[in-house]
Amino acid sequence: MLKQLWVAALFAASSTGALAQAWPDKPLRIVVPYPPGGSSDIIARAVSQPLSEALKQTVIVENKPGANGNTGTDFVAKSTDGHTLLLCDVGALAISPSVYLKLPFDPSKDLKGVSMLAYSPHLLVVNPSVKAGNLKELVALSQKEKIDFAVTAMGSAPHLAGVAVEKATKAKWEYIPYKGGSQAVADTVAGQTHVVMNGMLATLPFVQSGKLKVLGVSKKTRVPLLPDVPTIAEQGVAGFESGTWQGVLMPASTPPAVVSRVAAELARIIQSPEIQQRLASQGAEVAVIAPADFGPFFERERAKWAKVVAEGKVTID
Known part of the structure; x- marks a missing residue:
């Protein structure tokens, strides 16, 4: 019996590895749930070509704005083709459950975090x-x-x-x-x-x-590109900090091997000297978070903004 279990485990591991190597077998889409020109769109277009080269498949950036980002996010959450990624402001995504009375998706259940990429x-x-x-x-x-x-x-x-x-x-x-x-x-x-x-x-x-x-x-310390500009915290709002976190997610049904492969490629790409320098020149920092740490980060962001939503009595029907 132990030998049979060992063989089964070995077969599962080899199958998982084979799946990761065989994938992708058709072009990929990076869905940005906002109009062109925003922070998420900038990051998506920066990583799309290097990701295409790494995976040896065409990678298309597709803007699907609407309903404050929920239209594109819902599209990805319900995608079943195994080749659709979501690149968005993860902080904003963590806010949605607190401000919307009804959401067509549950970000914690319907999406799987792949990698955080940048913060500004x-x-x-x-x-x-x-x-x-x-x-x-x-x-x-x-x-x-x-x-x-x-x-x-x-x-x-x-x-x-x-x-x-x-x-x-x-x-x-x-x-x-x-x-x-x-x-x-x-x-x-x-x-x-x-x-x-x-x-x-x-x-x-x-x-x-x-x-x-x-x-x-909106940072705890001043930023090098704007050394003479005081933080909001310096100007009387003690401890204030906020920002835009760009990250990639995939449908919850995505196999772990695929998530791991995409995460590894994105981490390598976003940390390349060329892209790091490009982002730094525009005030963004590379901020890689592995798939295993994505969930805890998301929940911390959700708790943080839920308090602001409650205090500000912000709701969207």
């Missing part, structure tokens, strides 16, 4: 016409006149970060919802809205070109 803090930025040079002045201004706060997506991490700052400082924002960070930033650049919080990766170029004015960084 949020920047609090304003249109250059806004007469405020720091957070304190912006708060004072908001108490005197209407300040439109562009929301990258209702219930997103930047939205809840704005809610947390509003409550801590007694600011008064008028939230204007958008379908993604790129559109929210574009309207703030155009002067349609006054303020936006968004991932540094997608927002820094507008700061560097003078199209947006940065008032604060």
Whole structure:
């Protein structure tokens, strides 16, 4: 009997290894559940070609925006082709169960974490016409006149970060919802809205070109690319930190061998000197988390933002 069990285990291991080597046998899709131009889209396009070369299959980046990222996420959660990946803001995904009364998927049960890839803090930025040079002045201004706060997506991490700052400082924002960070930033650049919080990766170029004015960084320490910009914590919101976490997930039915192979390739790709340097020049940090650590991270993020959601009484029908 022991010999039979040993042979069965050996066969299972060899079958698993063979599956990982045989996969993929057709092109892959990386679904980004937001419009083009945002942080997740930037990361997806940075890793797609190297991943294609590593797996010897075409890798297509497909934007599926809608319902604050839930449309594309639901598409991947229900995918059965074994060749569809989700690349999104994992922090925002962890928020969804707290803010949506109904979700067509359960991120903890229907999706399997593959690898975290990158992190970038949020920047609090304003249109250059806004007469405020720091957070304190912006708060004072908001108490005197209407300040439109562009929301990258209702219930997103930047939205809840704005809610947390509003409550801590007694600011008064008028939230204007958008379908993604790129559109929210574009309207703030155009002067349609006054303020936006968004991932540094997608927002820094507008700061560097003078199209947006940065008032604060949502990190515990100042960032090297903006050494003169104080953190939001420095400006009176003690301990405040938020950011955009880009990660890859696959449907829960994906075989562990496939998850392990994709995770290993992505970790190698994202940590390559070329991509690390490219991300660092835009204010993002490589932040690899293995599949085994993905679940605990997700639950910590969910608990963190659930508290903000409850305190801010944020719900989306």
